[in-house]
Amino acid sequence: GQSLEQPSEVTAVEGAIVQINCTYQTSGFYGLSWYQQHDGGAPTFLSYNALDGLEETGRFSSFLSRSDSYGYLLLQELQMKDSASYFCAVRDRTGGFKTIFGAGTRLFVKA
Amino acid sequence: GAGVSQSPSNKVTEKGKDVELRCDPISGHTALYWYRQSLGQGLEFLIYFQGNSAPDKSGLPSDRFSAERTGGSVSTLTIQRTQQEDSAVYLCASSLVGAGRQETQYFGPGTRLLVL
Numbered sequence: 001g002q003s004l005e006q007p008s009e010v011t012a013v014e015g016a017i018v019q020i021n022c023t024y025q026t027s028g029f030y031g032l033s034w035y036q037q038h039d040g041g042a043p044t045f046l047s048y049n050a051l052d053g054l055e056e057t058g059r060f061s062s063f064l065s066r067s068d069s070y071g072y073l074l075l076q077e078l079q080m081k082d083s084a085s086y087f088c089a090v091r092d093r094t095g096g097f098k099t100i101f102g103a104g105t106r107l108f109v110k111a
Numbered sequence: 112g113a114g115v116s117q118s119p120s121n122k123v124t125e126k127g128k129d130v131e132l133r134c135d136p137i138s139g140h141t142a143l144y145w146y147r148q149s150l151g152q153g154l155e156f157l158i159y160f161q162g163n164s165a166p167d168k169s170g171l172p173s174d175r176f177s178a179e180r181t182g183g184s185v186s187t188l189t190i191q192r193t194q195q196e197d198s199a200v201y202l203c204a205s206s207l208v209g210a211g212r213q214e215t216q217y218f219g220p221g222t223r224l225l226v227l
Contacts, residue, residue: 031211042219042221043202044218087154089154091213091214096159096161097206097213098169099144101154
């Protein structure tokens with residue numbers, strides 16, 4: 001089976017840097033995705049890592065270590081609008097396009 | 112150029128009634144996914160369709176749930192004899208396929224279902 005673990009809540013101040021971790025267990029692995037969801041809104045895609053290392057997209061970066069079954073999302077120069085839930089997700093080789101999401105990390109950005 | 116659309120946006124029904132939820136994916140997206148999200152929880156995979164292949168129904172919680180996709184486009188999720196525990200937001204997503212494009216799913220706004 002597949003499972004993902006991520007912290008339930010993280011709080012940070014505006015302008016700071018925050019890291020949201022995700023560990024996963026899958027039987028086979030394609031890559032790790034990250035989605036953002038604001039309250040009452042739909043999830044939106046942020047990033048995808050298939051290979052080890054850091055992928056940078058503006059203020060957001062995502063890291064993957066396949067050997068450690070671990071990844072993280074790094075948010076820099078935090079803004080109030082970054083307050084949202086962040087989900088990591090995996091698609092398992094045995095599951096076709098079936099995608100499993102973590103329970104989500106609620107990020108609170110304080111002034 | 113529209114995104115994924117879902118209807119209705121909200122649905123209130125009585126326990127035991129059947130409901131149909133509709134999803135219109137982005138034009139040209141061959142993969143379509145249904146998820147369920149309870150308040151404050153993560154996304155629970157229900158089913159996905161990819162082209163003409165048999166759908167993966169492994170996430171459907173019971174035989175009261177079914178889904179179909181007509182003409183490779185619009186999809187309908189049907190819940191029969193609704194129960195209060197079915198209350199949740201039902202999210203639909205679509206994606207392209209191939210060369211890693213399936214890793215980016217585009218979500219609709221969801222249908223908020225409340226079973227009284």
